Amino acid sequence: MDKRRISLVLNHRPTELWVDPRASLSEVLRGEASLTSVKHGCNVGECGACTVLINGETFNACIYLAIWADGKEVLTVEGLSDEEGNISDIQQAFIDEGAIQCGFCTPGFIISSLPVLERDEVPSRDEIRRQIAGNFCRCTGYEKIVTAIQKTARARHGG
Amino acid sequence: MYDFSAVYIPESLEQALRMKHDHPQARILAGGSDILIQVREGRLAGIEVISIQALDELRGVTLEDDGTVLIRPLTSFSHVSSDPVIRRCVPVLGEAVDQVGGPQIRNIGTIGGNICNGVTSADSAATLKALDAELEISSVGGTRRLPYAEFNLGAGKVDLKADEILTGIRIPRDSWENTFGHYIKYSQRRAMDIATLGCSANVRLSKNKRKIERFRLAFGVAAPVPIRAFSAEAVANGSLISSELIENIAQAALKDVNPRSSWRASKEFRQHLIAELTRRATRAAIEKAGGTL
Ligand SMILES: Cc1cc2nc3c(=O)[nH]c(=O)nc-3n(C[C@H](O)[C@H](O)[C@H](O)COP(=O)(O)OP(=O)(O)OC[C@H]3O[C@@H](n4cnc5c(N)ncnc54)[C@H](O)[C@@H]3O)c2cc1C
Ligand code: FES
Ligand code: FES
Numbered sequence: 001m002d003k004r005r006i007s008l009v010l011n012h013r014p015t016e017l018w019v020d021p022r023a024s025l026s027e028v029l030r031g032e033a034s035l036t037s038v039k040h041g042c043n044v045g046e047c048g049a050c051t052v053l054i055n056g057e058t059f060n061a062c063i064y065l066a067i068w069a070d071g072k073e074v075l076t077v078e079g080l081s082d083e084e085g086n087i088s089d090i091q092q093a094f095i096d097e098g099a100i101q102c103g104f105c106t107p108g109f110i111i112s113s114l115p116v117l118e119r120d121e122v123p124s125r126d127e128i129r130r131q132i133a134g135n136f137c138r139c140t141g142y143e144k145i146v147t148a149i150q151k152t153a154r155a156r157h158g159g
Numbered sequence: 160m161y162d163f164s165a166v167y168i169p170e171s172l173e174q175a176l177r178m179k180h181d182h183p184q185a186r187i188l189a190g191g192s193d194i195l196i197q198v199r200e201g202r203l204a205g206i207e208v209i210s211i212q213a214l215d216e217l218r219g220v221t222l223e224d225d226g227t228v229l230i231r232p233l234t235s236f237s238h239v240s241s242d243p244v245i246r247r248c249v250p251v252l253g254e255a256v257d258q259v260g261g262p263q264i265r266n267i268g269t270i271g272g273n274i275c276n277g278v279t280s281a282d283s284a285a286t287l288k289a290l291d292a293e294l295e296i297s298s299v300g301g302t303r304r305l306p307y308a309e310f311n312l313g314a315g316k317v318d319l320k321a322d323e324i325l326t327g328i329r330i331p332r333d334s335w336e337n338t339f340g341h342y343i344k345y346s347q348r349r350a351m352d353i354a355t356l357g358c359s360a361n362v363r364l365s366k367n368k369r370k371i372e373r374f375r376l377a378f379g380v381a382a383p384v385p386i387r388a389f390s391a392e393a394v395a396n397g398s399l400i401s402s403e404l405i406e407n408i409a410q411a412a413l414k415d416v417n418p419r420s421s422w423r424a425s426k427e428f429r430q431h432l433i434a435e436l437t438r439r440a441t442r443a444a445i446e447k448a449g450g451t452l
Contacts, residue, residue: 133350134261
């Protein structure tokens with residue numbers, strides 16, 4: 001099928017890509033864009049391993065056509081590091097709290113936590129659980145993930 | 160790669176209607192959270208699609224001059240529930256769609272897709288039925304209005320002709336004004352699960368709050384399509400609020416339904432849920448309206 005050109009801001013950088021209209025955003029991000037933090041788990045919107053932030057909202061990139069990203073701002077975990085490649089507070093918190101075991105689900109959870117971290121109050125554990133309800137982890141039992149997110153929120157709000 | 164045989168990408172609603180006219184076999188692709196899954200599973204492999212995702216003119220909620228709440232079909236669940244007009248006029252609808260899937264699904268899933276798939280478990284369906292929503296359906300030939308009550312023709316089948324697109328969902332002023340609703344989704348998990356049963360009730364009370372002036376009740380998964388419970392409504396309309404009335408409404412609701420057994424739940428358990436969720440949703444709606452029991 002003829003490829004179409006899309007223009008997007010990908011991890012803060014204006015980017016142009018030629019994409020097949022049948023391609024999912026996750027295929028294009030992992031392929032042409034080499035952003036392999038975006039995982040292919042279920043490929044049908046159930047597990048959240050492919051979660052990316054688009055214009056500030058979380059989406060499963062496996063059920064999002066790449067052509068839909070035209071004109072959008074897309075963020076993956078690669079876009080969270082600073083210019084020297086230092087990882088962000090939320091990534092460090094996942095490491096510190098032992099919220100990572102095999103790590104397959106981690107990028108998705110980190111992206112899903114971003115909207116609650118943007119709020120100007122520390123979310124309750126239940127609010128965090130609701131925000132990550134579309135992400136599955138088969139290793140950690142979730143508790144440490146919730147703790148890592150809440151700890152980051154606390155640190156950001158100076159408490 | 161999704162197995163599509165053609166992808167049409169209109170840049171305006173007008174163009175989309177033209178494409179639907181020229182390619183009646185092509186499916187409308189809105190948020191894709193039903194279609195893309197079925198293409199992956201192979202059930203819809205090889206289809207042609209018309210992607211309307213980029214048509215912002217089909218997004219958003221407005222309050223019309225005559226007080227009608229107009230919801231454009233591409234509005235995502237999360238935008239329905241956070242919308243100020245929805246919160247003010249029909250909060251029950253926002254609460255209902257806030258129970259869909261998880262955050263990612265609520266960000267991509269559209270309210271139009273939710274009712275056009277014709278599925279009985281669709282979380283917006285019972286509430287839109289209970290609010291007497293009216294649909295705006297367009298084709299190159301023009302636009303027609305259809306009560307949502309008449310839209311579902313059978314499981315997975317809706318009254319959309321091959322060249323038509325849903326372009327609006329309307330909730331008239333009389334339907335939401337002084338009206339308070341409550342939706343309960345019963346599912347095995349609190350997130351990422353579809354309803355075993357959905358129940359939406361709304362009431363308008365008399366001035367002294369002791370009598371029910373108007374009662375509307377609808378269910379998802381209580382029949383092959385989302386349905387209204389008219390005998391239960393007839394019991395409630397004009398009646399004084401009492402515990403006995405709640406019980407009579409719940410018993411009457413059982414006459415309106417036709418639940419089935421599925422792997423999720425037996426027919427008997429669904430009947431139990433129908434009576435119990437009717438009691439709870441009715442009580443909650445009365446309480447929201449300022450009535451007491
Ligand atoms: C993981 C997961 C969890 C889910 N959980 C829930 C849940 O809890 N509750 C629930 O109700 N649903 C749930 N769903 C189903 C789905 O998200 C919803 O039904 C959603 O509303 C579908 O809308 P869409 O725009 O994404 O779908 P699409 O696949 O784009 O469209 C759905 C159908 O409607 C048609 N259509 C869409 N828009 C129009 C239009 N404007 N005019 C004419 N036809 C149109 C399409 O042709 C298609 O047949 C879930 C789905 C997934 C993948
Ligand atoms: S891989 Fe996208 S949700 Fe599972
Ligand atoms: S750490 Fe292994 S799936 Fe979450």
